Amino acid sequence: MEKEEAKAPDVSLKELSNRLEEFARERDWEQYHSPRNLLLAMVGEVGELAEIFMWRGEVAKSLPNWEESEKEHLGEELSDVLLYLIRLSDICGIDLGDAATKKIVKNAIKYPAKAT
Numbered sequence: 001m002e003k004e005e006a007k008a009p010d011v012s013l014k015e016l017s018n019r020l021e022e023f024a025r026e027r028d029w030e031q032y033h034s035p036r037n038l039l040l041a042m043v044g045e046v047g048e049l050a051e052i053f054m055w056r057g058e059v060a061k062s063l064p065n066w067e068e069s070e071k072e073h074l075g076e077e078l079s080d081v082l083l084y085l086i087r088l089s090d091i092c093g094i095d096l097g098d099a100a101t102k103k104i105v106k107n108a109i110k111y112p113a114k115a116t
């Protein structure tokens with residue numbers, strides 16, 4: 001039986017953002033990481049994510065009939081979208097964790113839960 005790969009420990013947006021910054025710096029890719037380029041790269045990855053679901057019809061939650069390799073591919077494309085989103089936010093000077101937390105609060109005010 002194949003040995004299951006160890007899961008990465010809980011990771012913060014800040015940590016991912018630091019690692020992305022380091023990744024770009026080490027390759028001298030900061031010059032390419034402009035807001036527009038990162039946005040286009042992210043949209044491209046959203047397209048790759050959509051391709052995974054294309055023509056399959058409705059998919060049950062937890063993806064019970066999917067091969068492990070398909071789930072792994074899905075995880076990679078979701079990650080690409082997330083990583084470009086984090087990098088885009090950073091380059092634009094947006095603290096994504098803070099913005100998302102505030103947005104959740106705003107959403108709750110706009111869409112109050114029904115009183116029981």
Ligand SMILES: Nc1ccn([C@H]2C[C@H](O)[C@@H](COP(=O)(O)OP(=O)(O)OP(=O)(O)O)O2)c(=O)n1
Pocket residue numbers: 023029032048079080083084
């Ligand atoms: N200029 C770049 C190019 C890549 N990446 C990083 C962010 C993404 O997580 C990943 C994207 O790499 P690819 O463009 O090779 O895309 P895929 O991994 O999806 O490969 P493919 O399109 O061949 O499936 O690499 C980056 O930060 N900056």
